[in-house]
Every structure is written in C-alpha cells, then in structure tokens.
Amino acid sequence: MVPRLSSGWPSRLFWWRAARTPGAHGQPSTRNGASRVPPGVSPRVLAGGGPAVRRGSSSPSSRGPEVALTCERYPVRRLPFSVVSEEDLASFERIVPGRVVTDPEELEASNVDWLRTMRGCSKVLLKPRTTEEVSCILRYCHGRNLAVNPQGGNTGLVGGSVPVFDEVILSTALMNQVISFHSVSGTLVCQAGCVLEELSRYVEERGFVVPLDLGAKGSCHIGGNLATNAGGLRLLRYGSLRGTVLGLEAVLADGTVLNCLTSLRKDNTGYDLKQLFIGSEGTLGVITAVSILCPPKPGAVNVAFLESPFYVLVETSGSRAEHDAEKLGGFLDQALGSGLVTDGTLATDQRKVKMLWALRERITEALSRDGHVYKYDVSLPLDRLYDLVTDLRARLRPPAKHVVGYGHLGDGNLHLNVTAEAFSAPLLGDLEPYVYEWTAGQRGSVSAEHGVGFRKRGALGYSKPPEALQLMQQLKTLLDPKGILNPYKTLPVQA
Numbered sequence: 405m406v407p408r409l410s411s412g413w414p415s416r417l418f419w420w421r422a423a424r425t426p427g428a429h430g431q432p433s434t435r436n437g438a439s440r441v442p443p444g445v446s447p448r449v450l451a452g453g454g455p456a457v458r459r460g461s462s463s464p465s466s467r468g469p470e471v472a473l474t475c476e477r478y479p480v481r482r483l484p485f486s487v488v489s490e491e492d493l494a495s496f497e498r499i500v501p502g503r504v505v506t507d508p509e510e511l512e513a514s515n516v517d518w519l520r521t522m523r524g525c526s527k528v529l530l531k532p533r534t535t536e537e538v539s540c541i542l543r544y545c546h547g548r549n550l551a552v553n554p555q556g557g558n559t560g561l562v563g564g565s566v567p568v569f570d571e572v573i574l575s576t577a578l579m580n581q582v583i584s585f586h587s588v589s590g591t592l593v594c595q596a597g598c599v600l601e602e603l604s605r606y607v608e609e610r611g612f613v614v615p616l617d618l619g620a621k622g623s624c625h626i627g628g629n630l631a632t633n634a635g636g637l638r639l640l641r642y643g644s645l646r647g648t649v650l651g652l653e654a655v656l657a658d659g660t661v662l663n664c665l666t667s668l669r670k671d672n673t674g675y676d677l678k679q680l681f682i683g684s685e686g687t688l689g690v691i692t693a694v695s696i697l698c699p700p701k702p703g704a705v706n707v708a709f710l711e712s713p714f715y716v717l718v719e720t721s722g723s724r725a726e727h728d729a730e731k732l733g734g735f736l737d738q739a740l741g742s743g744l745v746t747d748g749t750l751a752t753d754q755r756k757v758k759m760l761w762a763l764r765e766r767i768t769e770a771l772s773r774d775g776h777v778y779k780y781d782v783s784l785p786l787d788r789l790y791d792l793v794t795d796l797r798a799r800l801r802p803p804a805k806h807v808v809g810y811g812h813l814g815d816g817n818l819h820l821n822v823t824a825e826a827f828s829a830p831l832l833g834d835l836e837p838y839v840y841e842w843t844a845g846q847r848g849s850v851s852a853e854h855g856v857g858f859r860k861r862g863a864l865g866y867s868k869p870p871e872a873l874q875l876m877q878q879l880k881t882l883l884d885p886k887g888i889l890n891p892y893k894t895l896p897v898q899a
C-alpha cells in the first residue's frame with residue numbers, strides 16, 4: 405500500500421490507519437475496519453476545525469485523575485543521592501535569585517509527564533537564565549551528590565523529562581534568547597530553551613525554515629529536541645539533527661562548560677563531540693545553546709491527502725509552483741489510474757495545508773483522550789511496517805481498546821499505540837517483551853525517534869549488542885562519574 409514516488413521527491417510522507425481490537429468499544433468503523441477519520445479527530449476538524457492543539461497545552465491537572473508515582477508503579481530503587489535540604493535551597497537562591505520554585509502546585513506540572521503516566525516527587529525546580537548559572541547549579545549539585553533532572557518543554561513520550569524520585573529539576577524555560585542569525589547561510593544560534601514554534605516563526609520571517617517540525621512544536625524546547633534527537637515531520641526532507649546541528653554548548657555534570665558552539669560547515673578535528681550529546685537525553689550533560697543550519701524556505705508547498713484503507717499525507721516542497729504541481733499531478737494521475745489510491749484531496753494554500761497537517765499532528769493528542777496509552781515507536785523494514793499492527797489486533801483482547809498504527813512512512817517508522825481505559829499490568833505483560841522481540845526479529849529499532857528515557861531502558865538490548873551497551877555505560881561513567889545527571893534513564897537497567 406505504499407505509493408511509488410520518485411526517490412528523494414516527497415519532502416514529508418505520513419500514514420495512519422486505525423481499528424478496534426476485537427470486543428472493544430469505540431467509534432464505529434467502516435466495513436474494512438478502517439475509521440473514516442483518524443481516531444479521536446472529529447469530522448468538524450476535517451471540515452476546517454480549530455487550531456492545532458499543542459502537546460503540553462492542557463495542564464496535567466485539568467486532564468483526569470491523579471497520576472501514580474513512577475516508583476510505585478514500576479520496579480525502581482532510589483540511588484543513594486543526597487536529599488535537598490533547607491541549606492541547599494538557600495544556596496540555589498543565591499545562584500538563581502527568585503527562580504527557585506518550591507510551591508507544590510507549580511511543581512506538579514514538572515513532576516508529571518505529558519502522557520500523565522509517570523510522576524516524580526521533586527521538591528525543587530530551578531530556572532537558570534544563563535550557561536554560567538547552569539554551570540554553578542551543576543557544580544553545586546555535583547559537590548553535594550544531588551541528582552538532577554534536566555527539563556525542556558516536558559513533551560517527551562518515554563518518561564525522560566520528569567524526575568523518577570526527588571531529583572532537582574533544572575528547567576531551560578528562561579534560556580530562550582536567539583544569540584545570532586546569519587541571513588545568508590541560515591545559521592541560527594540560540595539558547596536551549598527557545599520554543600521550536602517561536603524559532604520557526606523567527607527564521608521564516610527571514611526566509612528560512614527550521615529543519616525540524618513536530619506536533620509538540622508549541623511547547624518543546626530546541627535543547628530538548630537535540631537532547632532527544634527528535635525526528636519529527638521534516639526528517640525525510642532535511643535529514644536528522646545529527647546532520648543539521650553545526651555545534652552546541654553543554655554543561656557537564658561537574659559544572660564544566662563545553663563550548664563546541666561553532667557554526668562551521670566543515671570541522672574535521674577528530675571526534676565529533678557534539679554527537680555525544682545529541683540523543684543522550686540529558687545523561688551526559690545539559691545542552692545550553694545550539695547552532696543549527698536552517699534551509700531556505702520553500703517557495704512552493706503542495707500537500708496531498710490520499711485515502712483508504714490507509715491515509716497518506718504527502719508534502720512536496722520546491723521553488724517553482726508550476727513545476728511541482730505538474731510533477732505531483734502526474735503522480736496522482738498514475739496512482740488514481742492504477743487503483744493504488746481511491747480518493748484524495750490536494751492543498752496548496754496555507755490554510756488548507758495547515759488543516760491537513762493538523763489531522764496528522766493531532767493523533768497523539770487524540771489518542772491521549774482514549775485513556776491510558778501504551779506507546780511503541782519502532783523502526784522496521786518498510787514491507788513489514790504494518791504487520792505488527794495487524795498481528796497485535798488479532799492477539800489483544802480487552803482491556804485493550806484500540807490498536808493504532810501510524811507514523812513516518814518515508815522513514816520506516818511505525819508509531820504503534822494501544823489504548824485501554826486505565827493502566828493494566830497484565831496488558832503491559834501482553835505487549836512486552838512481545839513487541840520488542842517482534843521488532844528485534846526484523847532487525848528493527850525499539851526506539852526510532854522518541855528516545856529511551858525511563859520507559860525503554862529495559863529494551864535497549866533488543867537493538868544494541870552488549871559491547872555497545874557497555875561502551876555507553878563507560879562513556880556515562882567518564883562524563884558523569886557520580887551518575888547525577890538524569891538518573892534511571894537512557895542506560896540499560898543495572899542488575
């Protein structure tokens with residue numbers, strides 16, 4: 405069911421299909437089992453709808469019952485870090501005056517993840533504005549053996565951005581300044597706490613685009629994007645952050661500032677150290693500033709939305725509207741003529757393009773309204789991408805409600821989501837390790853783009869050999885010997 409497109413042409417390509425598990429309740433399906441609209445997306449949205457809901461836009465407390473403490477739901481033991489004392493709070497107050505948050509209500513939003521499935525019990529949140537302040541905080545915490553949870557927009561889906569116990573939360577929210585923008589090369593240098601959507605607006609006003617786009621753009625921070633090596637909606641077109649990031653600045657666990665914030669296109673001076681921090685999820689250092697290459701804003705954008713039983717969104721971007729329209733028209737004629745595609749709609753004007761993208765971007769939000777969501781984010785060979793979904797639909801019974809498969813077709817990335825009314829340990833047992841074994845059987849990856857965080861660290865062995873895991877551990881010990889940075893995350897669970 406994959407439309408054949410000339411290689412390298414589509415800039416973004418997504419798909420989804422939804423169906424109920426046997427015996428589950430939910431919205432009516434069409435005869436072939438596919439919903440007419442993506443799950444949870446109302447026809448009103450299809451017809452024009454409201455603005456896209458941003459991940460993180462609704463406060464956790466406004467969305468249902470109390471979230472269970474992570475340490476009560478999952479088998480995890482607190483490591484022997486110190487406990488924050490009154491004296492520590494006074495020291496923090498000297499480092500970031502007026503920006504030490506201890507109010508439990510304010511802390512709640514930072515202790516709970518966006519999915520509302522993980523909750524820490526941190527007693528303090530710090531809001532530095534500068535790299536020097538981050539350095540002082542880490543030097544202090546290192547000396548006192550206090551664990552630290554670096555936090556950006558808290559939009560992650562693997563529990564990497566919230567504390568597991570009482571880690572000090574170090575937020576980048578106030579580190580939101582653009583440092584420089586080069587109007588010829590498109591090189592953007594900014595602090596880590598800049599919100600992705602605001603950066604997008606900033607560079608688009610100057611004729612460029614950020615090479616990264618996500619449903620969570622309204623809340624996520626660029627530093628968090630780098631720390632998690634976020635993939636997102638433009639990866640097929642512009643490649644991963646590992647290619648578009650030119651440099652970064654990070655603060656190490658002991659407070660050392662590592663300034664690799666270059667903007668050079670070529671720099672072949674030995675190890676590419678910035679790559680260590682991209683995707684390290686705050687376990688090796690706290691990213692404080694980034695330098696990123698922004699491509700020119702495309703002059704023409706076309707979006708095609710093609711229909712059933714799979715829904716595919718194809719975006720093309722180029723510089724000459726007539727040329728692009730002709731190519732896309734040729735493809736659509738061929739796809740419709742061959743019966744590969746049954747129906748579709750095409751958009752070139754901004755409003756409709758945005759509306760079509762909202763359908764895709766809001767699936768995560770829609771799923772979160774369906775109860776507890778078990779999320780898997782796997783890379784698979786393209787010809788097996790959907791088999792895992794079909795397989796699970798046949799296997800699972802209630803309390804599973806919906807098994808939804810969507811993702812990034814062009815990247816071979818399946819987002820497998822299983823919903824249930826509430827968390828169920830037996831259902832988790834039905835899903836894991838089955839999903840991971842299935843993925844490993846295809847030589848796939850158990851985390852295509854969401855990272856490892858707290859949730860996937862037990863599954864790393866399905867995608868990396870023991871030697872690679874050992875090297876990861878050695879690097880962690882080298883850079884953070886006391887293990888204070890984002891503990892309980894990203895590295896394999898220690899026996």
Ligand SMILES: O=C(O)CC[C@@H](O)C(=O)O
Pocket residue numbers: 561619636764765767768779780811819820821853
């Ligand atoms: O919610 C998910 O499973 C995927 C979220 C995100 O990576 C997306 O592609 O929309």
Ligand SMILES: [Zn+2]
Pocket residue numbers: 636811812819853
């Ligand atoms: Zn995705």
